[in-house]
Amino acid sequence: MKGLSKDRLWSIAVLTPSIILIAVFVYGFIARSVYVSMTDWGNDPAQALALNPIIRFTGFANYQDLFTGFLQGRFRQELVSTIFFTLFFILGCLGLGLGLALILDRNPRGEGLWRTIFLFPMSLSFIVTGTIWRWMLQPQGGLNQAPTLFGAPPSTFAWLSSTDAIWKFDWNKLPLLTASVVGFVLVVMAVRAARSGDRTRTLVAGGCAALLFLWALIIGPNIKMLPAPELHGFNFALIGIIIAAVWQMSGYTMALYLAGLRGIPEELREAAKVDGANDLGMYQHVIFPLLAPITLSAMIVLGHISLKIFDLVYAMAGPDNINTSVPALNMYLTSFRQNQFALGAAIGTILLILVAFVIVPYLSSQFRTEEGHA
Amino acid sequence: MTANAPVNAPAAAPTAAPRRPIKPGRVVMYALLVLAALFFLVPVYLLVATALKSPDAINLSTTWHWPSALNWASFSDAWSKIGGNVLNSLFLAVTATLFSALLGSLNGYALSKWKFRGANTLFALMLFGMFIPYQAVLIPLFQFIKSLGLYGSIWGLILAHVVYGIPITTLIFRNFYADVPDALIEAATIDGAGFWQIYGRVIFPISIPGFVVVIIWQFTQVWNEFLFAATLTNTTSQPVTYALSQLAGGQAVSWNLPMAGAILAALPTLLVYILLGRYFVRGLLAGSVKG
Amino acid sequence: MKKALLLAAALAVTTSASAAGKLEIFSWWSGDEGPALEALIKLYKQKYPSVTVDNATVSGGAGTNAKAVLKTRMLGGTPPDSFQAHAGQELIGTWVVAGRMEDLSSLFKSEGWDKVFPKDLVKLISTNGKPWSVPVNVHRSNVMWYNPAKLKAWGVTAPKTWPEFLKTCSTLKAKGVAAPLVVGENWTQQHLWESVMIGTLGSANWENLWAGKLKFTDPKVVGAFTTFGKVMDCANKDASGLSWQQASDRIIDGTSAFNVMGDWAAGYFTTTKKLAPNTGFGWAPAPGTTKTFVMLADSFGLPKGAKDRAEALNWLKVLGSKAGQDAFNPLKGSIAARTDSDLSKYNTYSKSAAADWKSNKIVGSMVHGAVAPESFTSAFGAIIDQFVASKNSAAAAAAAQQLAVRAGISK
Known part of the structure; x- marks a missing residue:
């Protein structure tokens, strides 16, 4: 194997440019962004656009401003919006995609044509989709006029301009809510660990849950992030954007599920039938469990798309519609319209952290299993 | 990875089954299909109908009517506004795609056939770059492109797309080459072929489908991208997505223009998809199913 | 190829x-x-x-x-x-x-x-x-537009002050006009806000506000915010989906009675809509701003x-x-x-x-950048949005004051 060493060197040499580029453009820039987010660059308008701005290190001041600053209510609403958006967007895509895949799996006539129809929006830009749907959702046109085709009066739902919201909560209760949710998850973990007989895990999870609940009961209620209550909830104006996003992306989950369904060997289905399972039983016990890993992948990919979505909102509702805005859009506006680069970098960093929560465990688990196989 | 194969063979479905009596279940199935197709196609109807109306004929209350007179001038008007941007996009997408496909092919080859210790970790670190929200690198990226003197030129945008395209192209090629039997490589090594000879004689010739997948995928991504387009270019180098967003966000209410513009902006990727849909789906799946 | x-x-x-x-x-x-x-x-x-x-x-x-x-x-x-x-x-x-x-x-x-x-x-x-x-x-920012024929049919005239406007508003609502005032997307609401402010505070206080001599948290300003809230209660609920042209259209078709918009609307009415001044469309200074020319x-x-x-x-x-x-x-x-x-x-x-340009007191517009820097205007939209949702004058005024401090207008 001596001769191979030169080739191995070549393989590393071939990879080097890419490694350097990724190191700089991904990791270097992230580090730089994090640094910028801890300065005051742009907080003083005179320094923001100066040729050689004076920039001072201010630690976590920008993050504190975003979460508790009086003026940053917009960001907090966006954070809530993006969570709701992600939730409904993923549910919509998974539901519609799975439904379509199940139908197509039954081999309807002209299957290729149907598939093409369901998948074509994937090839469009979010800007194109946004432009189309913006027109569809005009207050007095498009979808709202659709009932008139059947002689009914036009609908008056304010798709993109509604200011109504439901499921509102006070931002001051956020630490409390978070603690409760995490505590609940820990309790579930503890119970599951206890059932499988893993004692240390039960103790650790249970202990953490107890600590959290204790904190939530005693200290939590006294924490005030903001001087006044500030309500945030799920804005109805987001519904239209969610529909447009599902329109564009559900074909993707359909393709994933269809690939998964086609990968299930016919013998398995036959075997289930021989065992006397009816259609429903077969789906429940054979097919859906086999699709679970696909659901996970789809959730992760859709989740990260949803967290960074920005162009669709920009094209559909414009940059200044606070009821539909998302952090990714705010980052662009804060940096390149308001010139508050440090604050913009902080929003970008928060987005990165959110996405990393989704992606890092996924990537590491994927590669751990692969190393295991190898 | 494994998920690719079945989609390649849609024709394998046993559609040629003998005629059966129509069951109610089939009727429900077709009804659902038609309903779903309506959901996907109605926006297209409105898009085309509005694009073909003249500005005076556009009225919110008659949104659904097919235009009484077809106004093809919408397209030439839209072209006069964003035609230059379509050409920018074309130059951008073609150039960026070729560069990143080439890089991806070499990377994929090196990573799958010349595994070294830590190759997987390195690859995972690279892949992370595919998922980051670009907002988290936007400000340094902007400064960097500016310091290179590439700000406002299309080359700055190309550079950004090539770099951030490396992870996905590498991923697709790495998965693609993983299917190439190692025995082929070993045989070539025994014949005395080195790294480049193997790439030139064994790997590259069978890479065509991989290239097609990567090129289609990357072309679509670059064509459709908006954030970099909005921050790294100036008036003369803006790609079509940005121009379209301005056309639609403009003050004018003549909606035929943005609609016609949307069609122009969508056409290239749509054509690619309709003509080469199979490969498009493969790229789609490769983006989520790891190697 | x-x-x-x-x-x-x-x-x-x-x-x-x-x-x-x-x-x-x-x-x-x-x-x-x-x-x-x-x-x-x-x-x-x-x-x-x-x-x-x-x-x-x-x-x-x-x-x-x-x-x-x-x-x-x-x-x-x-x-x-x-x-x-x-x-x-x-x-x-x-x-x-x-x-x-x-x-x-x-x-x-x-x-x-x-x-x-x-x-x-x-x-x-x-x-x-x-x-x-x-x-x-x-351009003049403080202009209120209306459709003369419609006003006649409703039996109302263009109000001269904001309290008078609110009375006219309830008259019109009683006659079945659901939204006597039409506003559009966010910036048009800010545009309205500035006319309400100047009409309520007077031009001298408006100048003081931007010179940092009058605080946003001053009771006068808070009161003007409250008036703005009442004015917004007269407005359409689908505002953020409308461009200013679409809002202007609603004056012509009689869905709404009034629209406060800059005088580029005159060009839209005459050129695009082919309406004659004084008969097809009418105008008056925004309530309370008669001898003031709010300029941009x-x-x-x-x-x-x-x-x-x-x-x-x-x-x-x-x-x-x-x-x-x-x-x-x-x-x-x-x-x-x-x-x-x-x-x-x-x-x-x-x-x-x-x-009017030659004879009136000239003051600058906020939303169109004459009296306030971009660091103020670009963030002010969010305050208006929050205010329209919550109608909390004190909170909006306090937020505006903080913004003014940050933008270097007020100390």
Whole structure:
């Protein structure tokens, strides 16, 4: 194997440019962004656009401003919006995609044509989709006029301009809510660990849950992030954007599920039938469990798309519609319209952290299993 | 990875089954299909109908009517506004795609056939770059492109797309080459072929489908991208997505223009998809199913 | 085939260059406003035929898109030779404080502009006595539009004060007009806000507010916020989906009775909608602002490091000249910033506006960048949105005060 060493060197040499580029453009820039987010660059308008701005290190001041600053209510609403958006967007895509895949799996006539129809929006830009749907959702046109085709009066739902919201909560209760949710998850973990007989895990999870609940009961209620209550909830104006996003992306989950369904060997289905399972039983016990890993992948990919979505909102509702805005859009506006680069970098960093929560465990688990196989 | 194969063979479905009596279940199935197709196609109807109306004929209350007179001038008007941007996009997408496909092919080859210790970790670190929200690198990226003197030129945008395209192209090629039997490589090594000879004689010739997948995928991504387009270019180098967003966000209410513009902006990727849909789906799946 | 496309694309990217003189002007005037700009460029080319003019326009969002592009260009070190900016703090608070603009004092002196522009205007575009841009046109922000025939049918007249407006509003609601006032997307609501503020506080307090002498948390201002909330209760609920043109349409079709909008609406009514002034559409100063002219102006400045400085200076001279202003404004539907323009070239509405321009107290508009820097205006929209949702005057006023401190308006 001596001769191979030169080739191995070549393989590393071939990879080097890419490694350097990724190191700089991904990791270097992230580090730089994090640094910028801890300065005051742009907080003083005179320094923001100066040729050689004076920039001072201010630690976590920008993050504190975003979460508790009086003026940053917009960001907090966006954070809530993006969570709701992600939730409904993923549910919509998974539901519609799975439904379509199940139908197509039954081999309807002209299957290729149907598939093409369901998948074509994937090839469009979010800007194109946004432009189309913006027109569809005009207050007095498009979808709202659709009932008139059947002689009914036009609908008056304010798709993109509604200011109504439901499921509102006070931002001051956020630490409390978070603690409760995490505590609940820990309790579930503890119970599951206890059932499988893993004692240390039960103790650790249970202990953490107890600590959290204790904190939530005693200290939590006294924490005030903001001087006044500030309500945030799920804005109805987001519904239209969610529909447009599902329109564009559900074909993707359909393709994933269809690939998964086609990968299930016919013998398995036959075997289930021989065992006397009816259609429903077969789906429940054979097919859906086999699709679970696909659901996970789809959730992760859709989740990260949803967290960074920005162009669709920009094209559909414009940059200044606070009821539909998302952090990714705010980052662009804060940096390149308001010139508050440090604050913009902080929003970008928060987005990165959110996405990393989704992606890092996924990537590491994927590669751990692969190393295991190898 | 494994998920690719079945989609390649849609024709394998046993559609040629003998005629059966129509069951109610089939009727429900077709009804659902038609309903779903309506959901996907109605926006297209409105898009085309509005694009073909003249500005005076556009009225919110008659949104659904097919235009009484077809106004093809919408397209030439839209072209006069964003035609230059379509050409920018074309130059951008073609150039960026070729560069990143080439890089991806070499990377994929090196990573799958010349595994070294830590190759997987390195690859995972690279892949992370595919998922980051670009907002988290936007400000340094902007400064960097500016310091290179590439700000406002299309080359700055190309550079950004090539770099951030490396992870996905590498991923697709790495998965693609993983299917190439190692025995082929070993045989070539025994014949005395080195790294480049193997790439030139064994790997590259069978890479065509991989290239097609990567090129289609990357072309679509670059064509459709908006954030970099909005921050790294100036008036003369803006790609079509940005121009379209301005056309639609403009003050004018003549909606035929943005609609016609949307069609122009969508056409290239749509054509690619309709003509080469199979490969498009493969790229789609490769983006989520790891190697 | 592909090669040909590439070549074409490459050519498209690398046009410009060469030619004797060059001038790149950057604006957001396209579409309806394009012809007016073209007229100016034509005039410029008559005087300087050897110069190639690159007319770079970025449309959309009342200039917000253009401003974003401009910013990236200025930061990127490739400023256009001359660019459009709303006269006043929008330019000063963003670019002058950052030391990116050239002082135009000598140009104003050599062209005698100190005398032909109103004093209030020169004050708004200067800091420490140095003017920073050349105003091309003047628009009035505090105008209330209505449909005379409809008002007659409803038996109401245009209200003179905001309390009177609220009475008219309830009268109209009783007659089945669900939304007596129409507003559109966020900026049009800010636009309304400024008319309510000036109409309630008076022009002197408005000036004090922006000079930092009156705090937003002052009970007077909080009270004006409350009035604004009541006014918004008269407005349509689908506001954020409407452009200002769509909002104007609702006046014509009688869905709503009033709309407070800048006087570019006059151009929309006459040119696009083919309506006659006074009969097809009517106007009055926004309630409570009768002797006040709330001004906004488009202006062009000279960035430091402009590639074609001499050509840009000539361009500014054309902009400020009587011929230039009288070529541009009749087409744009605005009035000249100069007080000596030839009124025979202007339409009915503009003549009345020009008369007011000479006689009224002139104050600057906030939402259109005359009195407040961008760091204030761009974040103020969120405050309005939150206020419209919550109607909490004290909170909105406190937020505005914080914003004013951050933007360096108030201490």
